[in-house]
Amino acid sequence: METVKIKNNSHSVIVEALTKKFGGFTAVNNISFRVSGGEIFGFLGANGAGKTTAIRMLCGLLMPTSGQATVAGFDVYTEYEKIKMNIGYMSQKFSLYEDLTVRENIEFYGGVYGLSRKEIREKTDYLMDYLKLWDHADDLTKSLPLGWKQRMALSTALLHDPDIIFLDEPTSGVDPVSRRNFWLLIYELAEQGKTIFVTTHFMDEAEYCHRLSIMRDGLIVELDKPGVLKKKYNAENMQDVFMKIVRGGKGQD
Amino acid sequence: MQRIFYLMKKEFKQILREKLFISLIFLAPLGQIIILGFAITTDVRNLNLAVVDADHSSMSARLIESLSATESFNLVCILDSEKEALREMDNGKIKLAVVIPKQFERDLKNGRQPQVQAIIDGVDGNSAGIAMAYIGQISRKLQQEWMQKTGVSNALNQDLRLVEIETRMWYNPSLESVNNIVPGIIAVLVMMITAFLTGMTIVREKENGTLEQLMVTPITSMELMLGKVLPLVIVGFILFNVGILGAGIVFGLWMKGNLFSLYLMAIVFMLSTLGLGIFASTVSQTQQQAMFIAWFFMIVALLLSGFFIPIENMPDWVQALTYLNPVRYFMVIIREIYLKGTELLYLWKEALAMLAFGLATIISAAVRFQKRMS
Ligand SMILES: Nc1ncnc2c1ncn2[C@@H]1O[C@H](COP(=O)(O)OP(=O)(O)OP(=O)(O)O)[C@@H](O)[C@H]1O
Ligand SMILES: [Mg+2]
Numbered sequence: 001m002e003t004v005k006i007k008n009n010s011h012s013v014i015v016e017a018l019t020k021k022f023g024g025f026t027a028v029n030n031i032s033f034r035v036s037g038g039e040i041f042g043f044l045g046a047n048g049a050g051k052t053t054a055i056r057m058l059c060g061l062l063m064p065t066s067g068q069a070t071v072a073g074f075d076v077y078t079e080y081e082k083i084k085m086n087i088g089y090m091s092q093k094f095s096l097y098e099d100l101t102v103r104e105n106i107e108f109y110g111g112v113y114g115l116s117r118k119e120i121r122e123k124t125d126y127l128m129d130y131l132k133l134w135d136h137a138d139d140l141t142k143s144l145p146l147g148w149k150q151r152m153a154l155s156t157a158l159l160h161d162p163d164i165i166f167l168d169e170p171t172s173g174v175d176p177v178s179r180r181n182f183w184l185l186i187y188e189l190a191e192q193g194k195t196i197f198v199t200t201h202f203m204d205e206a207e208y209c210h211r212l213s214i215m216r217d218g219l220i221v222e223l224d225k226p227g228v229l230k231k232k233y234n235a236e237n238m239q240d241v242f243m244k245i246v247r248g249g250k251g252q253d
Numbered sequence: 254m255q256r257i258f259y260l261m262k263k264e265f266k267q268i269l270r271e272k273l274f275i276s277l278i279f280l281a282p283l284g285q286i287i288i289l290g291f292a293i294t295t296d297v298r299n300l301n302l303a304v305v306d307a308d309h310s311s312m313s314a315r316l317i318e319s320l321s322a323t324e325s326f327n328l329v330c331i332l333d334s335e336k337e338a339l340r341e342m343d344n345g346k347i348k349l350a351v352v353i354p355k356q357f358e359r360d361l362k363n364g365r366q367p368q369v370q371a372i373i374d375g376v377d378g379n380s381a382g383i384a385m386a387y388i389g390q391i392s393r394k395l396q397q398e399w400m401q402k403t404g405v406s407n408a409l410n411q412d413l414r415l416v417e418i419e420t421r422m423w424y425n426p427s428l429e430s431v432n433n434i435v436p437g438i439i440a441v442l443v444m445m446i447t448a449f450l451t452g453m454t455i456v457r458e459k460e461n462g463t464l465e466q467l468m469v470t471p472i473t474s475m476e477l478m479l480g481k482v483l484p485l486v487i488v489g490f491i492l493f494n495v496g497i498l499g500a501g502i503v504f505g506l507w508m509k510g511n512l513f514s515l516y517l518m519a520i521v522f523m524l525s526t527l528g529l530g531i532f533a534s535t536v537s538q539t540q541q542q543a544m545f546i547a548w549f550f551m552i553v554a555l556l557l558s559g560f561f562i563p564i565e566n567m568p569d570w571v572q573a574l575t576y577l578n579p580v581r582y583f584m585v586i587i588r589e590i591y592l593k594g595t596e597l598l599y600l601w602k603e604a605l606a607m608l609a610f611g612l613a614t615i616i617s618a619a620v621r622f623q624k625r626m627s
Contacts (some may be wrong), residue, residue, distance in 0.1 A: 035356070053537070059469050060469070061465065061468055081471065084469055084470060084471050085471055087469065089469040091462055091465045091466060092462075093461070093462030093465070094462065095461065095462040095463045095465060095466040096466075097461075097463060098267075099261065099270050099271065099412070100266060100267070101262065104263070104266065104415070107259070108260075108262075109258055109261045109470070111255060111256065111258070111259030111262075112256050112259055112260070112467070112470045112472055113470060113471065113472075114255065114471065137431055209314065245277065
């Protein structure tokens with residue numbers, strides 16, 4: 001997969017020595033990296049490694065304790081309102097309104113992102129076609145299978161056409177076919193030049209990323225292309241790489 | 254503006270789809286009106302009393318002494334005319350006046366029936382009814398005492414009624430405590446539902462993770478709060494009308510005063526209840542917690558509102574505390590407008606106090622909400 005070209009080389013995310021402490025506990029410890037436009041950047045790590053905390057800081061949901069970070073050129077400390085207009089975010093927890101219909105969810109998020117009525121209608125039509133959801137447009141979201149929900153959640157996170165997309169475990173609990181479909185969507189977005197920042201627990205998915213960072217106890221312990229990491233650890237696949245790295249630490253898993 | 258509109262629209266849909274909310278909104282009010290309306294009675298203590306003594310005799314003095322000896326009444330003053338007594342009642346200084354006519358003692362001794370009159374402010378129908386019963390008791394006791402003294406034979410005891418209590422009721426002729434309780438219940442309903450729903454609908458978004466999703470949109474916390482709270486103002490308002498209709502249909506109790514004055518006051522009142530709901534949401538992680546916290550504050554506010562226990566019956570320091578309670582003011586306002594038809598103009602003190610506390614509550618809750626969100 002490392003042969004896939006990164007479309008655009010301006011850095012969409014720049015992180016320098018970013019740290020987050022909760023009281024005396026350091027959840028994210030001095031991490032630094034850069035992500036280019038059009039890149040699919042994977043975030044791996046055992047439970048509690050600090051992935052979600054890192055993403056939440058970059059989305060403007062959580063104030064860092066120290067360090068620097070810019071997202072789409074905006075500073076996470078001061079310009080988080082501007083960051084919000086430029087990112088899409090799918091949180092680890094499914095977060096569309098289960099008691100609204102598919103159509104109503106799209107309308108709501110469209111309205112919140114400031115789309116006009118006409119734009120909302122067009123987007124709805126487009127997404128229904130695209131996700132092949134016409135038969136379920138007026139079903140309550142809670143009645144959909146998880147795989148569809150996740151694709152829908154991604155689509156709603158994209159209503160305002162952001163350049164950078166943060167996906168926190170978008171495929172956990174989803175069946176293999178749906179996971180594959182989801183990744184096809186991610187690829188399409190990267191092709192369009194969007195930056196994808198994705199966390200996952202699935203090692204096959206890790207192989208699809210352009211670059212991977214592996215976190216352990218708040219630290220980034222490896223950051224490279226999947227192929228390079230496999231060579232370095234003399235491993236067949238990412239699963240082996242991951243096991244070797246995680247065993248090296250005192251992580252919870 | 255647009256965002257608030259979409260938020261409100263979404264909120265209405267969600268409220269209408271949630272069975273729990275629907276039953277909270279429509280069944281709780283009717284149930285409460287019926288159950289509480291029929292069940293509640295209260296005791297009377299320290300009711301402010303004035304006596305008009307036109308006789309100035311030893312017997313009138315004895316009657317006054319007996320009246321002031323009970324814990325039920327608090328003798329405020331002895332006046333010379335009924336007119337003065339009525340003025341004091343209108344000013345709210347007294348709730349009860351007992352008028353002893355001229356020649357009271359002579360008539361009694363001659364075996365004629367003097368007419369002792371009791372005038373009761375019937376707005377608080379509960380207290381009024383009980384107060385009347387007490388006066389009846391006291392006078393019956395005196396009657397016996399005097400009959401023995403004047404030597405009227407015991408055989409005639411049954412037929413002679415020396416003291417006649419004539420009650421002139423003001424404002425609340427039927428004297429049913431229901432009349433007093435029901436407007437109170439309407440206030441309680443509005444308070445419960447708006448505070449509960451505000452807390453619960455906000456915390457639900459926390460629980461479901463949708464709040465986090467909203468926080469990455471360009472929505473401001475002000476917009477979010479308005480979008481959450483405005484639908485509930487409308488719900489509270491609908492509920493208020495359901496309550497008014499329920500009171501009319503079930504108890505035949507229709508409002509005497511101006512409906513729009515009451516609407517206006519209800520909205521001012523909701524500032525405090527919505528504020529309470531917002532506050533509860535900022536300190537809770539689950540809907541149950543939010544409900545519990547709102548519940549706790551509501552019970553305290555209700556106990557100190559004069560709804561269950563007349564404020565005159567409370568110890569002084571508790572009475573002082575009630576002045577900090579917005580619900581206290583709304584209880585007065587809704588009863589006055591409902592039962593007496595009092596114009597808003599005369600309730601400006603209560604209205605102003607309620608507005609001040611309402612603003613203080615909602616602003617501090619909003620500031621807290623704002624802080625938690627960022
Ligand atoms: N608000 C918070 N207060 C205190 N500790 C927190 C808070 N949020 C996260 N943590 C702790 O920080 C650590 C990192 O959590 P984080 O959610 O970032 O991990 P993660 O890598 O996303 O794990 P998972 O794979 O389970 O999602 C965990 O030990 C967690 O308990
Ligand atoms: Mg996580």
